[in-house]
Amino acid sequence: MGLRVAGYTPPMASEAVTASSISRTFAESGFICSPEVAVSLFLTERLGKPLLLEGPPGVGKTEIAKLWAKYHGAQLVRLQCYEGLDEAKALYEWSYGKQMLYAQLLRDKMGEALARAADLASAIALLRDEADAFFSRDFLLARPLLQAILSERPVVLLIDEVDRSDEEFEAFLLEVLSDNQVSIPELGTLRALSPPRVVLTSNDTRELSDALRRRCLYLHVDYPSFADELRIIEARAPGLAAGLAERVVRFAQSLRRADLRKAPGIAEVVDWALALIAVGADGLPHDVLRQTLGALLKNREDVERVLSDPAHFRA
Amino acid sequence: MISALARFVDALRAEGVVVSPAETLDAGRALDLVGLEEKRAVHAALKATLVKDRRAAEVFDRLFQRFFAPPVFPRREQRPGAGEGEPSNRRNQGGGIPPPDADRKPKAPDNATEGQSPRRRAEPGKGVKPPAPAPDKRRRDRALRNDRRQSEIPSRAQASRPKPGSARAEDPTHRILAARMSTDEERRIAHEVPRLIEALRLGLGRRLVRASSGRPWVRRALRESVATGGVPFTIPMRAPKPRRTRVVVLADVSFSTARAAGLFLWMAASFLKLGRNTRTLLFVDRPVDATEAIRRWAARAGAALPASQTAPSRRPRPGESIAPHGVSFADMIDTLPDLNPHAPSDYGTAFHALLTSPKRPRGRNTVLVILGDARTNRFDPLPWTLEELSRGCRAVIWLASEPRPKWGSEDSVLPLYLPWIDLVVEATDLAGLAHGLTELIRRL
Numbered sequence: 001m002g003l004r005v006a007g008y009t010p011p012m013a014s015e016a017v018t019a020s021s022i023s024r025t026f027a028e029s030g031f032i033c034s035p036e037v038a039v040s041l042f043l044t045e046r047l048g049k050p051l052l053l054e055g056p057p058g059v060g061k062t063e064i065a066k067l068w069a070k071y072h073g074a075q076l077v078r079l080q081c082y083e084g085l086d087e088a089k090a091l092y093e094w095s096y097g098k099q100m101l102y103a104q105l106l107r108d109k110m111g112e113a114l115a116r117a118a119d120l121a122s123a124i125a126l127l128r129d130e131a132d133a134f135f136s137r138d139f140l141l142a143r144p145l146l147q148a149i150l151s152e153r154p155v156v157l158l159i160d161e162v163d164r165s166d167e168e169f170e171a172f173l174l175e176v177l178s179d180n181q182v183s184i185p186e187l188g189t190l191r192a193l194s195p196p197r198v199v200l201t202s203n204d205t206r207e208l209s210d211a212l213r214r215r216c217l218y219l220h221v222d223y224p225s226f227a228d229e230l231r232i233i234e235a236r237a238p239g240l241a242a243g244l245a246e247r248v249v250r251f252a253q254s255l256r257r258a259d260l261r262k263a264p265g266i267a268e269v270v271d272w273a274l275a276l277i278a279v280g281a282d283g284l285p286h287d288v289l290r291q292t293l294g295a296l297l298k299n300r301e302d303v304e305r306v307l308s309d310p311a312h313f314r315a
Numbered sequence: 316m317i318s319a320l321a322r323f324v325d326a327l328r329a330e331g332v333v334v335s336p337a338e339t340l341d342a343g344r345a346l347d348l349v350g351l352e353e354k355r356a357v358h359a360a361l362k363a364t365l366v367k368d369r370r371a372a373e374v375f376d377r378l379f380q381r382f383f384a385p386p387v388f389p390r391r392e393q394r395p396g397a398g399e400g401e402p403s404n405r406r407n408q409g410g411g412i413p414p415p416d417a418d419r420k421p422k423a424p425d426n427a428t429e430g431q432s433p434r435r436r437a438e439p440g441k442g443v444k445p446p447a448p449a450p451d452k453r454r455r456d457r458a459l460r461n462d463r464r465q466s467e468i469p470s471r472a473q474a475s476r477p478k479p480g481s482a483r484a485e486d487p488t489h490r491i492l493a494a495r496m497s498t499d500e501e502r503r504i505a506h507e508v509p510r511l512i513e514a515l516r517l518g519l520g521r522r523l524v525r526a527s528s529g530r531p532w533v534r535r536a537l538r539e540s541v542a543t544g545g546v547p548f549t550i551p552m553r554a555p556k557p558r559r560t561r562v563v564v565l566a567d568v569s570f571s572t573a574r575a576a577g578l579f580l581w582m583a584a585s586f587l588k589l590g591r592n593t594r595t596l597l598f599v600d601r602p603v604d605a606t607e608a609i610r611r612w613a614a615r616a617g618a619a620l621p622a623s624q625t626a627p628s629r630r631p632r633p634g635e636s637i638a639p640h641g642v643s644f645a646d647m648i649d650t651l652p653d654l655n656p657h658a659p660s661d662y663g664t665a666f667h668a669l670l671t672s673p674k675r676p677r678g679r680n681t682v683l684v685i686l687g688d689a690r691t692n693r694f695d696p697l698p699w700t701l702e703e704l705s706r707g708c709r710a711v712i713w714l715a716s717e718p719r720p721k722w723g724s725e726d727s728v729l730p731l732y733l734p735w736i737d738l739v740v741e742a743t744d745l746a747g748l749a750h751g752l753t754e755l756i757r758r759l
Contacts, residue, residue, distance in 0.1 A: 019349070019356065039359035043345050047364075054369070204369070213367040214335065220372050 017045045040219040050198035055221035058265010065199040069156035078158045079144035081165035092146045135186040148196040156197045163202040237273035241282040261299045272296040332371045488745040492575045502636035526554040560759045562593040563676035567687030569660040574633035575716040577644030579748045584613035600661040601668045603654040612647045663697030677707040686714040689729035696728035705735035714742040714751040
């Protein structure tokens with residue numbers, strides 16, 4: 001009988017992954033998984049390709065990656081992209097402080113070694129051999145990409161909001177995504193021990209390169225339908241008054257159709273539902289909206305616009 | 316499916332979506348992984364592999380709906396005249412993916428003659444008359460006309476629909492088998508089977524008739540010679556003994572047709588020598604040889620039927636009360652390995668599997684009997700597979716478990732198969748099944 005460790009889920013064999021088991025596991029975590037999501041994750045597993053999730057903010061793209069890691073009992077390594085992200089922040093950098101510290105501590109030892117040198121050329125040769133020790137893995141600071149590559153246990157690498165990064169960084173990602181390897185000049189090419197499962201997310205704020213897209217399976221994640229969102233709210237906020245869940249979802253969906261500066265995502269709707277439970281609301285009167293709308297809308301103009309004519313959105 | 320995928324990719328490219336060969340290969344592998352059973356899974360798999368941005372996704376969705384749309388048949392009164400459209404061609408005009416071997420159209424009837432069977436028509440040098448238009452339509456009409464009762468009324472089930480409350484409405488032999496019914500209703504119908512078997516046995520027992528030529532009928536000659544003092548002035552002849560006919564029964568046992576299949580096989584087991592000259596294949600999405608299982612199941616046909624063991628709250632399975640000697644047809648099906656009764660029906664795949672298997676019905680004395688509703692759940696019907704099967708047999712008899720007005724509606728593709736069927740019998744009820752069995756036995 002195998003030993004069961006609390007909080008540890010053994011990694012799942014690739015052959016055991018099925019679309020239905022993905023749906024079921026996600027549902028157990030309160031995530032209503034559409035067949036498209038389940039099939040895409042199933043294919044990314046079996047075809048060994050990264051998955052690019054594209055869609056508006058707040059529809060659950062990052063959550064999919066988190067649950068994907070949970071499904072496999074794998075560690076989630078997250079690389080949050082932003083403008084100006086470079087290799088040093090994403091891949092690795094040398095620990096300059098550690099190198100200096102070691103150099104200071106080993107100065108006497110270095111002096112003894114160099115004292116044996118007969119001339120300058122042999123001293124340089126000796127120094128070159130010793131200096132290489134300062135560019136070994138001991139002084140390497142692994143950033144998320146390298147962590148995922150070097151990990152001995154299976155990991156899910158989440159490259160979040162890749163559309164925020166620069167195009168140069170996107171090009172740099174190609175080697176990682178296609179070959180599961182990175183090149184470090186001082187160490188050579190490091191290949192992944194167990195290829196990470198890679199999920200990229202994009203909010204579609206800029207067009208990603210074709211080269212990057214072609215290395216990935218693609219899934220556009222949109223706002224859920226009324227029925228799906230109702231199921232999500234009922235699962236995540238079960239204490240909502242009878243009939244109120246439907247009104248909440250209808251209200252949120254009408255907000256999305258309106259030209260707001262920031263349409264509410266699923267997470268905001270769940271937050272709003274929980275806020276309504278907290279204040280004990282059994283309807284959506286004006287005062288309740290005023291108290292709780294901050295959980296749903298994140299822009300002052302949007303809040304004022306909705307409060308000025310809430311009946312328009314309730315309809 | 317590979318050729319269909321290639322055509323679909325071509326269509327995407329024609330709409331401006333860039334699809335590389337590597338992505339096409341990925342799509343093929345993805346289809347292999349998810350299977351073709353669920354349209355939504357196929358859609359998701361192809362979309363994940365072929366689409367790379369939102370604009371392409373919109374084009375993909377639009378094209379996918381067109382390509383994988385169900386076949387569309389015009390209403391009967393709108394059907395074009397001869398030569399204007401065979402069902403398979405019309406389907407392709409609608410943008411749907413033609414069958415994998417769409418180029419394998421029915422052989423041109425250069426030497427076709429009126430009334431010849433598809434097999435004879437394909438033989439060179441047999442006919443000399445000029446080609447007639449719309450051979451498939453004519454074949455289809457012939458298949459319908461061959462059923463004697465079909466020629467009298469457009470739809471037996473429709474025209475003879477009993478009025479509610481009438482004695483005929485209460486008759487279990489006229490109860491529509493595909494309708495939802497309780498286990499008790501099903502048991503009442505099953506109780507009629509032994510009586511029908513006896514009636515058929517009596518009716519078919521008087522088959523010997525005098526023939527103008529053939530072999531001498533010695534017994535009759537002796538009987539008739541009594542009047543002439545024992546001198547047989549005329550030797551009566553009887554038809555030559557037919558060759559031993561092999562029968563292959565291919566029955567759809569999916570949810571909608573399992574009841575009809577169980578009843579038919581029960582009756583057929585009393586007349587056909589299962590395992591000797593009759594092979595029984597059951598299918599939902601692929602055929603499984605169930606000859607021995609059916610033979611054992613029906614071995615004691617006519618014995619007392621068991622009482623209902625069905626919990627009232629559970630939805631009864633079709634065939635639960637069809638139990639000749641205690642084992643229900645539904646339970647018997649469950650014991651068959653490789654048969655998944657819960658899979659969606661896929662006639663095209665089943666025919667193709669039969670065509671390419673060593674158990675393919677073949678021979679000039681082979682009669683293929685198919686029982687089913689031809690509802691393919693939007694899968695490719697592959698009519699050319701039935702054409703190939705039909706060419707290898709003496710006759711193809713189809714027992715349709717749905718009334719004729721429903722043929723071709725929604726996902727029914729029976730009109731596509733009709734050109735390759737010699738006889739189609741509307742077997743929506745027990746009486747219809749008995750009629751189909753009679754027609755089969757007449758051809759033995």
